[in-house]
Amino acid sequence: MAIVQNRGAPVQVSVRGWGWQHSGRNNQALHGLDLEISPGERVLLLGPSGAGKSTLLHALAGVLGDDEDANEMGELLIDGRPVHESRGRTGLMQQDPDAQVVLSRIGDDVAFGAENLAVPREEIWRRVPAALESVGLNLPLDHSSSALSGGQKQRLGLAGILAMRPGLLLLDEPTANLDPAGVVEVRDAVRRSLDETGATLVVVEHRVSVWLEVVDRIVVLAPAALGEPGGVLFDGPPATVLAQSRDLLAKAGIWVPGHVPEVRARITNPSDAGRPLLLEAEGLAVSRTKGRKRRPVVPAAVVPSVQVRAGHALSVTGLNGSGKSTLALTLAGLLAPVSGHLAALEPLARGAGPEPLKWRGRDLISRIGTVFQEPEHQFVAGTVRDELLFAPRLLGRGEDTVDELLVRLRLEHLADANPFTLSGGEKRRLSVATVLAASPQLLVLDEPTFGQDANTWAELASLLTELLDAGTAVVSVTHDAAFSAVLGGDRLVLGAPADLTGAQAATKVARR
Amino acid sequence: MSVDIIATPRSTALLARANPLAKLGAGMALTVVLLVSVDWVSATVALVLECILLPLAGLSLRMLLTRGWPILLASLVGGYGTALLAPKTGELLLALGPVTFSTGSLEAGVAIALRGLAIALPGIIVLASTDPTDLADALAQKLRLPHRFVLGALAAMRLVGLLVAEWQTLGMARRARGVGGASGLFSRLKAQLGQAMALLVQAVRRASRLAVTMEAKGFGTGERTWARESTFSHIDIAVVATGLVIAGVSVSAAVVLGTWNPVF
Numbered sequence: 001m002a003i004v005q006n007r008g009a010p011v012q013v014s015v016r017g018w019g020w021q022h023s024g025r026n027n028q029a030l031h032g033l034d035l036e037i038s039p040g041e042r043v044l045l046l047g048p049s050g051a052g053k054s055t056l057l058h059a060l061a062g063v064l065g066d067d068e069d070a071n072e073m074g075e076l077l078i079d080g081r082p083v084h085e086s087r088g089r090t091g092l093m094q095q096d097p098d099a100q101v102v103l104s105r106i107g108d109d110v111a112f113g114a115e116n117l118a119v120p121r122e123e124i125w126r127r128v129p130a131a132l133e134s135v136g137l138n139l140p141l142d143h144s145s146s147a148l149s150g151g152q153k154q155r156l157g158l159a160g161i162l163a164m165r166p167g168l169l170l171l172d173e174p175t176a177n178l179d180p181a182g183v184v185e186v187r188d189a190v191r192r193s194l195d196e197t198g199a200t201l202v203v204v205e206h207r208v209s210v211w212l213e214v215v216d217r218i219v220v221l222a223p224a225a226l227g228e229p230g231g232v233l234f235d236g237p238p239a240t241v242l243a244q245s246r247d248l249l250a251k252a253g254i255w256v257p258g259h260v261p262e263v264r265a266r267i268t269n270p271s272d273a274g275r276p277l278l279l280e281a282e283g284l285a286v287s288r289t290k291g292r293k294r295r296p297v298v299p300a301a302v303v304p305s306v307q308v309r310a311g312h313a314l315s316v317t318g319l320n321g322s323g324k325s326t327l328a329l330t331l332a333g334l335l336a337p338v339s340g341h342l343a344a345l346e347p348l349a350r351g352a353g354p355e356p357l358k359w360r361g362r363d364l365i366s367r368i369g370t371v372f373q374e375p376e377h378q379f380v381a382g383t384v385r386d387e388l389l390f391a392p393r394l395l396g397r398g399e400d401t402v403d404e405l406l407v408r409l410r411l412e413h414l415a416d417a418n419p420f421t422l423s424g425g426e427k428r429r430l431s432v433a434t435v436l437a438a439s440p441q442l443l444v445l446d447e448p449t450f451g452q453d454a455n456t457w458a459e460l461a462s463l464l465t466e467l468l469d470a471g472t473a474v475v476s477v478t479h480d481a482a483f484s485a486v487l488g489g490d491r492l493v494l495g496a497p498a499d500l501t502g503a504q505a506a507t508k509v510a511r512r
Numbered sequence: 513m514s515v516d517i518i519a520t521p522r523s524t525a526l527l528a529r530a531n532p533l534a535k536l537g538a539g540m541a542l543t544v545v546l547l548v549s550v551d552w553v554s555a556t557v558a559l560v561l562e563c564i565l566l567p568l569a570g571l572s573l574r575m576l577l578t579r580g581w582p583i584l585l586a587s588l589v590g591g592y593g594t595a596l597l598a599p600k601t602g603e604l605l606l607a608l609g610p611v612t613f614s615t616g617s618l619e620a621g622v623a624i625a626l627r628g629l630a631i632a633l634p635g636i637i638v639l640a641s642t643d644p645t646d647l648a649d650a651l652a653q654k655l656r657l658p659h660r661f662v663l664g665a666l667a668a669m670r671l672v673g674l675l676v677a678e679w680q681t682l683g684m685a686r687r688a689r690g691v692g693g694a695s696g697l698f699s700r701l702k703a704q705l706g707q708a709m710a711l712l713v714q715a716v717r718r719a720s721r722l723a724v725t726m727e728a729k730g731f732g733t734g735e736r737t738w739a740r741e742s743t744f745s746h747i748d749i750a751v752v753a754t755g756l757v758i759a760g761v762s763v764s765a766a767v768v769l770g771t772w773n774p775v776f
Contacts (some may be wrong), residue, residue: 063727092728098674099721102667102729108645111739113729124739146673160729288680334684361690370688376714377685380706394690420713434689 010039011089011167011200013060017074020055020064030055032074033231035219039167042194042201044211044238047221048252049423049453053204056221057170059083060202061092078168088117090168091161095176095451097150100157106132106148107141109156113164124163131159134196135189149320151182155189162193169194171203175210176424176451179320179479183210190214206453208249209257212238220245253425253453261458263486266465268311278348278442278473279308279331279356284340286323286330299338300326301494308442310347311471313464313489315478322494324477325373325446331475332370332444333357348441362394369440373447375431379419384411384430387419391438405433409459425456432460436467443467445476449483461486525570526747527641532650534748535642538755539634545759546631551773552619554766555626561758562633569641576636583632591625623773634755644669646742653742660732667722675715682710 015035030052037043045053058064059076062083078086091113094100103109110128119127128141135155145156154174161169171190175183191214194201205211208218218241220234234245242249242256250259284306285299301323308314308331316324329335330342333356343354344367352363359367372378381387388402406412409429414422419430428448435443443464449457464474464487478484484491527535546558566576577584594617601616613621648666652659686692692703726732766772 058724061728063724087733088730090728092724094721094725096718096721099718099725101670102722102726104645104670108739112726112731114737115739116730116732116736118735118737121737121739121741124737128739146670157725164729329684332688334687361687361692364687365690370685372681372685372688374681374685376717377682377710378689379710380686380689380691391690438690 009167010198012039012079013037013168013200013202014075014077014080015056016077018056018059018076019071019073020052020059021071030221031231033221035232035235037200037202037217040198040200041217042215043203044208044215044218045202045204045221046206046208046218046249046254047233048223048254049425051221051223053221054172057092057172057202057204060168061090061170062087063092088113088164089166090170091164091166092170093154093157093161093172093174095173097153097157097177100153101145101148102160104145105142106137106139106145106156109145110159110163113160117164127163127165128159131162134162134193135159136185136192149182150178151185154178154182154186158186158189158193162197165197166199168200168202171201171205173205173451174203175205175207181320183207187211187214206253207255208242209255212257218242220249250454253455255454259454260482261454261461263458264462264465265486266469266488268469275310275312275471276347277307277309277345279306279342279344281306281331281337281343282341284327284330284342285338286326286335287338288326288329288335290336297338299323302340303327303492303494306331306492308473308475310441310473311468313468313474313476313484313487314492315476315484315487315489316492316494317477317479317484318494324494327494328444328446328475328477329370331356332368332442333359333364334370365391365435365438365440366395367440368442368444369435369438370444371432371435371446371448373450375427376420378431378434382418383416384419384422385415387430387434388437391434395438401439402437405437408463409433424451425453428452428456429459432463440472442473442475445474445478447477447479449478449480457483525568525641527565527569527637527751528643529745530641530747530751531654531742531744532638532642532647533654534744534751535638538752539638541752541755542634542759543631545763546627548775549763549766549773550620550623550627550775551766551771552623552626553769553771554762555623555630557762557765558630558758559626559633561761562630562637565637565754569637571637571640579640580632580636583636584629587625587628587632590628591621593621594624595621645740649738649740649742653738654744659736663731664726667726668719671715671719671722674718675711678714679707679711682707682714686710 013036015033018033019031033056045056047053055064060078060083064070076083078089101109102112107128110131111124114124114127132138135158137152137155137159145153148156169190174190175186178186187210190201194214201215203211203215215238217236218234218238219232220241222231222233234241246256246259249256281303282305283302285302287297287299289297306314316327318324326335330337336357344356348367350367352359352367356364356368379387381390385402385406388405389399392399392402406415409432411426411430411433414426419427422430432448448460452460461483468474468487474487476484476487542558546555563573566572595613596611596617598617598620600612600614603615604612605615605618606613644666648662651657652662686703686707691706692700763772
């Protein structure tokens, strides 16, 4: 049983003339790629979107599937063997924390991979606590896996991978959906487990600074464009590669350390108090669940006072679970307040009444536009153009602004594409554009910069400063300090989650 | 912020420690016997004995009523319908035009209502005291059902809890686009259908990502081991015996009292 003995030892990866073509697409994601990774190396894989980084990772994990229409060329070897003969030698971690967890108790979930590799029962239960310890999840084995935060779910997924004792860790943007605290907690768990096991690492991520201290090699891939072969563009120690490719990476939207993307600055004075008041709240308690008479809900957050003025930005920040999104959804007229006073004033309401929650859909979108964290949740049409036409049609307005928005957000070449087929950055730009198509006076955004590349980030920030200067109010829930600094205005900091501390969430408003 | 509908904390009740297959077996034995006869004695005896077992499943009468009221309602409706339509034997009790009840038809109605409850209750007891993971382990290890199928279904059930939260988010996200604000039955129905489609799309996308996770963890190829062993113990013998005893006692009581009324 040579394979079993081999298990756990760091893996050597050989990519020789490898290429992959998705079914139904003309351009190849990857073509003629050559790459050697020695056992124990820690590689950060960079490249513009469409360079085939995820495809390569999935191929190495052996999960590209038996897609019969897809075309594979060249060789992909794990310790000199084809990928499909190397079951259990690799572990893959994806972006979506909820797609990481298989079973409902954390001990069982960690054991799942080891079970599939037919590890004996006694050995599994030796490995499970050790794996949980490595990733720093010190919870009982029968703890519910659904009750974990995003960062904890990712660490649980990692523990399950570690219990399989793989020689190669493949991480596909493992921190893209996490807040800053979650990013650090997952990164540190990965580093600790690499130090313990010595496994080889390949990580795809566009925020270089997160992984810079962990990796010892950076590989930059280029997409196979028309006439260009693609493949490895730069390869070497992090410092060298960053020095060589800095401009190219920044241009491709990768977050290079020390590089802040250029953003249009605000022209008007952010603290000009003469603008009309649009929305105000006093002693507002918010929650996603409705209370009953006998069992009133514990509010996710209680805010003493909020004022939203035309042309003003308000950034809502705070820890995970402090009720930021819930507050934003309540201000946006999508959730009913638990208690307290919330009123839209006449400049915003324009005859529709003081309660945004009771406005009809048509009245709501022309007054308050909300951009959700997950763009896919808001898609309602089959093509990008129909998506943008949806609001103007509903409002009985002309359709000429749509072409302008398409160009403004660089979506004109995608006008006939299905929204679900767009890249992450394109989906984000589209979801903002669809809301702007109704030209609302107040824009509410929930974590608009999560997982976005530097180019999309800069475009979004520039667009918002422009809207603010034109008199639109912007309320954004964000962990992104650079983003709220660009928008200026007020900051609302929500305290610890009420259900954890038992006390009502403390809040304060800071003026900058 | 997902709503978890299946991973409630593991029950500490005695029946929760029994093997799910033993509980299913006992429930089945009882169901078969009760299906055979329509009479109020066997149904009442079974129902009373089942109620005595409720604490062993960690259930109280109050919890039973809050969770199982639809079944109670359905039984009552079934009993009422039977009393209305059964042959009018015996003394006439009430006659209001077409609405007539006699002692015979009333007895048949009561028997149907009680039988419905007595058949449903074991199902509730098994569900309340059984952890889905334990059931999957028992089905795959003891009944030797294909583990790909059993564990796939188990993983899919976990996603159902996520869908509840997703439905709420989708509703808000679509209202923010102006969908569903219109009045009128047709446009509301259309909006609901659209939201259901969107939920389906999200469910399929998440399921395919979960499938990749499972495949990457080596699921579905070759032999696997089981971290949790599904075993039978003396509790399981007691569980099956109890099921058989309840079935036997209810039949005997009906036969002794002369109400035994086989359906064929």
